[in-house]
Amino acid sequence: QPPRTCDDYWSEFRHCKSLWNRFHNYYAHGTSPSCGQWKEDYYSCREWEKNPGPETKESLQQSERNREAEQRKFTPVWDLRRDPPRDWHMPLHQGKSPDSQS
Amino acid sequence: MDQNKPQEEDYGYNLFPERNSGKFQKGSIAESLFTFNHKCQVMLQFAMETSKLTVLSCLFSAVYKDRHFSCEDCDGTVSGGFDATSSQIVLCQNNIHQQSHMNRVVTHELIHAFDHCRAHVDWFNNFKHLACSEIRAANLSGDCSFHNEVSRFNFGLKKHHQECVRGRALRSILAVRKVSREEAEKVVDEVFDTCFNDHAPFGRIPHDKKDANFAYRDFENRDRYYANL
Numbered sequence: 001q002p003p004r005t006c007d008d009y010w011s012e013f014r015h016c017k018s019l020w021n022r023f024h025n026y027y028a029h030g031t032s033p034s035c036g037q038w039k040e041d042y043y044s045c046r047e048w049e050k051n052p053g054p055e056t057k058e059s060l061q062q063s064e065r066n067r068e069a070e071q072r073k074f075t076p077v078w079d080l081r082r083d084p085p086r087d088w089h090m091p092l093h094q095g096k097s098p099d100s101q102s
Numbered sequence: 103m104d105q106n107k108p109q110e111e112d113y114g115y116n117l118f119p120e121r122n123s124g125k126f127q128k129g130s131i132a133e134s135l136f137t138f139n140h141k142c143q144v145m146l147q148f149a150m151e152t153s154k155l156t157v158l159s160c161l162f163s164a165v166y167k168d169r170h171f172s173c174e175d176c177d178g179t180v181s182g183g184f185d186a187t188s189s190q191i192v193l194c195q196n197n198i199h200q201q202s203h204m205n206r207v208v209t210h211e212l213i214h215a216f217d218h219c220r221a222h223v224d225w226f227n228n229f230k231h232l233a234c235s236e237i238r239a240a241n242l243s244g245d246c247s248f249h250n251e252v253s254r255f256n257f258g259l260k261k262h263h264q265e266c267v268r269g270r271a272l273r274s275i276l277a278v279r280k281v282s283r284e285e286a287e288k289v290v291d292e293v294f295d296t297c298f299n300d301h302a303p304f305g306r307i308p309h310d311k312k313d314a315n316f317a318y319r320d321f322e323n324r325d326r327y328y329a330n331l
Contacts, residue, residue: 001330021309026259073299078221078231
């Protein structure tokens with residue numbers, strides 16, 4: 001099935017084009033938002049539902065992979081953990097020094 | 103970072119005097135009912151139920167109000183903090199008086215908690231890590247919304263959000279570390295691009311409720327999403 005429901009693509013497109021979103025985009029980035037990809041993805045999604053073949057899937061999947069890549073294109077300043085910190089759930093102790101390193 | 107500092111670094115703990123005593127005390131019933139502490143607890147409960155926070159607290163549904171939050175009196179005008187040594191968010195009951203402010207502070211501190219939970223953040227020794235988390239918290243919590251900036255009489259429009267994020271990150275660093283303004287600015291500049299564009303866990307900058315709801319929808323949908331890429 002497509003990564004998102006087709007309605008989700010359409011609602012993202014509408015949200016992207018909305019006045020508020022255009023305002024927020026200008027306020028944060030100084031530009032108008034680019035919304036065309038959501039619309040394209042919506043049509044690809046509909047196509048996928050009608051004719052689920054490798055070509056129709058590939059177009060939508062590639063678009064989503066690009067979206068993911070955009071989110072990850074900056075080198076992080078820190079290393080990610082594999083598990084949460086060991087002491088995350090440990091109970092608080094009376095008399096524990098606040099300067100102690102975890 | 104090795105430096106000879108004239109003053110001993112206390113990592114900002116002077117702002118949270120109730121933490122310095124090293125004891126975590128529970129107050130009397132009278133104290134809990136009729137004071138800022140009670141108001142803080144009530145507002146915190148309400149804040150946990152708003153949508154932006156649902157994304158964060160659900161993401162690691164391991165955040166418990168009684169373990170990971172503490173309402174305390176603080177110095178100065180600071181609104182809250184994240185104590186990495188105890189994995190606790192501190193809310194300044196004497197400085198938070200409105201629900202909207204509480205919502206914002208909880209979101210801001212949850213972003214620090216989220217960073218602590220998902221990455222090896224060296225809060226005490228690595229300024230880049232500290233700066234990065236402050237940039238993200240200012241960016242994603244609503245601290246720098248147009249509305250909040252206008253209420254501080256900071257009137258800016260085009261890309262003003264970024265200016266605000268830089269400024270607030272700088273202020274936060276200077277509040278908890280004994281460094282010069284120039285040093286702090288340098289570090290913020292170094293990591294700004296990377297950290298401003300790191301929108302985890304939202305996937306976008308949540309400017310309003312609709313953004314937050316869409317981010318939550320993405321979170322709920324994540325299994326289907328990654329299975330079909």
